[in-house]
Amino acid sequence: MCKIYKKWVSIRTKPTFLYNLDSLFNGKCIFVMIRFLHQNTNRRDKQMKKRLISALLGTALAATTVCGMSASAEEITFWNVQAEGYDLEIINEAVEKFNSTTESGYTVVNVPTQNDAYKEKLVIAMSSGECPDMYSHWSGGPMIEYIESGFAQDITEQFNSTDLPERLMPASISQATYNDKIYAVPYNDISISGIYYNKTIFADLGLEVPTTIGELEAVCDTLVENGIVPFALANSTKWTGSMYFMNLATRYGGLEPFEKAVAGEGSFEDECFIWAGEKIQEWVQKGYFPEGVNALSEDDGQARQLLYTGEAAMTCIGSWYTQTIKSDSEEFFDENIGWFKFPAYEGAPDVDDSIIVGTVGDNFISFNCEGEKLDAAIEFASLLVGDEMVEFAAERGRMKPVNGVEKNATEPVTQAIMEAVSNASSIQLWYDQYLPPAVANAHLDGLQEVFGLTKTPAEAQAMMQEAMEAYNAES
Structure with missing residues (x-):
């Protein structure tokens, strides 16, 4: 063994x-x-x-x-x-x-x-x-x-x-x-999270690309009123739901709360993490996600099928989805799909909203x-x-x-993604790859229950913090 x-x-x-x-990008500085x-x-x-x-x-x-x-x-x-x-x-x-x-x-x-x-x-x-x-x-x-x-x-x-x-x-x-x-x-790949959306649905309903979370919620409310699920999410694999949580927490508190929590100088029970979980549960209750979201499989393509049928209008996922959708139907991608970075939170004006969640490689x-x-x-x-x-x-x-890879970006979605990368001040590595496995599992397990409304955000974050403290204590 x-x-x-x-x-x-x-x-x-x-x-x-x-x-x-x-x-990398015309002399602009990015710090990862x-x-x-x-x-x-x-x-x-x-x-x-x-x-x-x-x-x-x-x-x-x-x-x-x-x-x-x-x-x-x-x-x-x-x-x-x-x-x-x-x-x-x-x-x-x-x-x-x-x-x-x-x-x-x-x-x-x-x-x-x-x-x-x-x-x-x-x-x-x-x-x-x-x-x-x-x-x-x-x-x-x-x-x-x-x-x-x-x-x-x-x-x-x-x-x-x-x-x-x-x-x-x-x-x-x-x-x-x-x-x-x-x-x-x-x-x-250069993989960052962001929101893919159906341009045709947005145009038909007179919707604009949101730049703040408040505007995003207004878009979601309009979609729900018209019988469309705002976000296509299949969360049986757990990490897909983390896309929403990581972005919400980062927009509320930036990088520092996460850094301090991992270092033992802060806590995963910080208000930014609680707020992110509460926002997710609010969105679940308002119908922003599909019914039975925790039973749907990303590996089986159930999330993107909701996009293809027009049942859902958006999804927050990594930028590999560009080729995933194109390989399923290049025509659908070219005619319908746009992309925007996760919006800023207007309640945290001092937080740098150029930060993106993802990885270079x-x-x-x-x-x-x-x-x-x-x-x-x-x-x-x-x-x-x-x-x-x-x-x-x-x-x-x-x-x-x-x-120099940015010179190969020839279609609008990839150009938008590369622009977000080039303008980013920092990139936060995915939580489940950054954290020790025991803590990552606590995060994913607890968050899935947050989506399922079977744990409160406070309970889920206490579980994550307990795992982090146990790991640090044993080190």
């Missing part, structure tokens, strides 16, 4: 890193705050026992799906979540290109899996001492687990021997770095191989962010995290 468990110390012991992206939490290994055996029991007992059936290890020494197995649509097309194109041109003697075998099933599959694989040659993840806390487990190799030397340091955005490299060493290659490849196989795997990862694949992906709505 391998150890995949970690212990983080309070981030009070670490400085805040601000990455200047002034080279990433905090990496150090690990202390005193409780490894104890944590390993707890989580291993949970993984093996709670997901025994899923263990049968663990497969895809290299069938031969000449094959490089690549696990990822690019399982459908343009995402799958982009990876398949890269695999075909690599396999037909490489002189390494290796071929890449693509093993895609749906998002939520993938996370479970990867934990089980590592818990059983198995792992593919290379695999995608979302950086943040989970990456530190993979590093400490021994399943994510230090690739600093190989990385620096390529053109990747000059090609990739500094912020994306920083998310792949831990203790001054590089452990992953960012390859997928989205998915990252880490490596569980060595020698010539590792060299070949990094060659493939480099190809994924090479000029041809950057252009290929941009044509399908994906903006890979490379310098």
Whole structure:
């Protein structure tokens, strides 16, 4: 068995890193705050026992799906979540290109899996001492687990021997770095949350794009009056509901309450988090979300089906939705879909509303191989962010995290997204990727109950704060 468990110390012991992206967007400065939490290994055996029991007992059936290890020494197995649509097309194109041109003697075998099933599959694989040659993840806390487990190799030397340091955005490299060493290659997208909306519905009802939450609520009220669900949300996967919570909390309090809560200098029971939960429950009660929202599946496309049928007018989600919708129906996307950043809260005029929630890189490849196989795997990862694949992906709505990528933004939605990125003062990494897994789970579980009206926001935030305090106390 391998150890995949970690212990983080309070981030009070670490400085805040601000990455200047002034080279990206016409000389404008963007600062992306990433905090990496150090690990202390005193409780490894104890944590390993707890989580291993949970993984093996709670997901025994899923263990049968663990497969895809290299069938031969000449094959490089690549696990990822690019399982459908343009995402799958982009990876398949890269695999075909690599396999037909490489002189390494290796071929890449693509093993895609749906998002939520993938996370479970990867934990089980590592818990059983198995792992593919290379695999995608979302950086943040989970990456530190993979590093400490021994399943994510230090690739600093190989990385620096390529053109990747000059090609990739500094912020994306920083998310792949831990203790001054590089452990992953960012390859997928600049992903930020925002609101996709149906322009046709807005035009038919005489609605304008809202710039404040008050204006957004007025839009929602008009939609409800006309029998249209304001927000398409499928929250059985939990993280989708977090999109609304993160944006509301950030618009109310900025970054500081979250930073202090994680550092142990504040609390997740701060008024900004309570307010965000209360606002969500108010919206649930006013009919802003679909009936049975917690039973609907994002992976099955139930949220966007509400958009396609005109039953819902908007959705707050990551910018990967551009290619998701286009791959379903490019005609529908071109004729109907617009995008705007999450509106400002007029009750907090001093909060910077240019802050966006998201990530620069989205998915990252880490490596569980060595020698010539590792060299070949990094060659493939480099190809994924090479000029041809950057252009290929941009044509399908994906903006890979490379310098100068904004020049590939040719359609209005992607241009609006890139403008929001270029104007952002800071980017808040997704809560469920930033936080220790135990705290992230407490956040997602409690928030789902907030949407279901089975917990009050105060109860949900107390649960989250308790998990954070327990984690800090053990560090």
